[in-house]
Amino acid sequence: MPIPIVLAYFFLSLILVVYAAFRYFRQRNRDLLLFTLSFAFLAASTTPQMIEEMANSYGVYFTILTQRILELTALALFVCFAATAVFAIMERPKRTMQDQTAEENKR
Numbered sequence: 001m002p003i004p005i006v007l008a009y010f011f012l013s014l015i016l017v018v019y020a021a022f023r024y025f026r027q028r029n030r031d032l033l034l035f036t037l038s039f040a041f042l043a044a045s046t047t048p049q050m051i052e053e054m055a056n057s058y059g060v061y062f063t064i065l066t067q068r069i070l071e072l073t074a075l076a077l078f079v080c081f082a083a084t085a086v087f088a089i090m091e092r093p094k095r096t097m098q099d100q101t102a103e104e105n106k107r
């Protein structure tokens with residue numbers, strides 16, 4: 001993947017982390033904390049790709065073993081993202097429209 005695409009993916013992931021953290025600190029829901037953690041795993045999964053692409057752009061090439069380790073690290077972090085995102089979706093409370101309007105009226 002070219003460097004601009006990896007950087008855009010990384011910064012999009014960071015924006016998601018900041019947004020989820022902001023929402024968590026406003027609402028204090030456990031599922032939002034899990035979403036923040038999952039987006040942090042997503043941002044971290046792009047880091048090995050960025051390291052490899054930036055090194056390649058400067059003419060530094062890794063051995064096959066190092067490339068495989070970077071790929072496995074990225075894959076493991078992406079699996080952590082997927083698992084925590086699924087767990088956060090399962091934790092999401094089932095709210096009806098009446099419950100939401102009742103909460104808004106309390107404020």
